[in-house]
Amino acid sequence: MSEQTGKQLSKEEKDARFEAELLPVLDPLYNFAYRLTLDEDDANDLVQETYLKAYRFFDYFEQGTNAKAWLFRILKNSFINEFRKKSKQPAKVDYSEVEGYYNSDDVEGEGGVATTTDMRTESVQDLIGDEVASALNALPVDFRTVIILCDLEGFTYEEMAKILDIPIGTVRSRLHRARNSLKEKLEKYAKSMGYNS
Amino acid sequence: MESKFTEAAHQKLSEDGHESECDKIAHLLDLMIDGEASTEEQSYFNTHIEECVPCFESHQKQKLLKGLVSGHLKRVIVPESLALSIKARIQETV
Known part of the structure; x- marks a missing residue:
């Protein structure tokens, strides 16, 4: 090539x-x-x-x-x-399991020390992260996928279209529906943060 | 005193069955927060939200939502062994 x-x-x-x-x-x-x-x-x-x-x-x-x-x-x-x-x-993930894993002391000595220490420094950050993770994990996999690709990995719509083999228009509408769905799931949490939906 | 915000006027536009200005803005929301809007779309959007409170707020919310994922979702740590086993399996491959 x-x-x-x-x-x-x-x-x-x-x-x-x-x-x-x-x-x-x-x-x-x-x-x-x-x-x-x-x-x-x-x-x-x-x-x-x-x-x-x-x-x-x-x-x-x-x-x-x-x-x-x-x-x-x-x-x-x-x-x-x-x-x-x-x-x-x-369908379901017990996020506390993942949490437990990374907070446990077993991982020390395996090169993960710096990161794990980082992860437990901010308990408030952790709470928000947990909330977002469980809301996201509760979404259908297609919705989860576009949100991960776009918001976490920063792919462009065009790249997402290529990765997923769908037209850009579909990327846009799927992303839109995915976000609405995520918004719904986070609503309760958001309200507690003074974010009125 | 003249109202600073004209959201009511914008929302009325949909009466004739056409997309109201606020509907158009709603369609641009994702493009804006994802950096996918054209220069024209950006200036149309920004001009509108300067004078329309509901659209301004929707924009804030959408940015917040994206920020929750990009800023708060924890990354999982790649197991140390994974890179090694990938390399090993590749070396076995002819």
Whole structure:
């Protein structure tokens, strides 16, 4: 696809290029997978599957183009095509479980110390975050998806259209409905913050 | 004293079955907070909300909603082992 054809690259070179271009997306990709599946193990599997697919099709990936959008698209398709069927019912998530995990001391010594300390500093921030997370998790997966892509990952409508394989008009209307739905769920909380709906 | 705000006038526009100005503004809300509005749309929007309280408030609410997700939703931490197992599986792949 690019000037240097994939065939010229040794496996080592290809692997190095793959890691350099695509592994930096691991964090947002895992977060996206987690928000879709609401399960850490499922997110783990989904992300691995995504990278393996990406590796298989890496020759078609044009260097320097939007690696993040490309991987998100592969992950989203994997989720729809195979994963959704076999994954555990993602209807509910016990967010306190996730909380417990990150606040526990077990994770120390595994390199996560700085982040976990960060996460428990502001209890008020935590409360808001929990409220938003449970409202978001209660949305249908299509609604959750557009909100994550737009508000958390900052994709443009055009990128979202490509990731989701839908027209921009559909991105807009879905996002609009998703936000209305989220607004409804957060209403109670919002009122307590003096935000009259 | 002349009212500073003319929301009533804007809302009346829908009587003839056409979209009222406030309806048009409502359709631009997401574009505005997502930075997807054209320059023309932006100036149309900003001019309107300067004099229309309900639309001004809707805009504030929509910004707040987006901010709740972007600013407060916690990111989950990627398990340390994940990058390693991806690299390992790729190296096995021919």
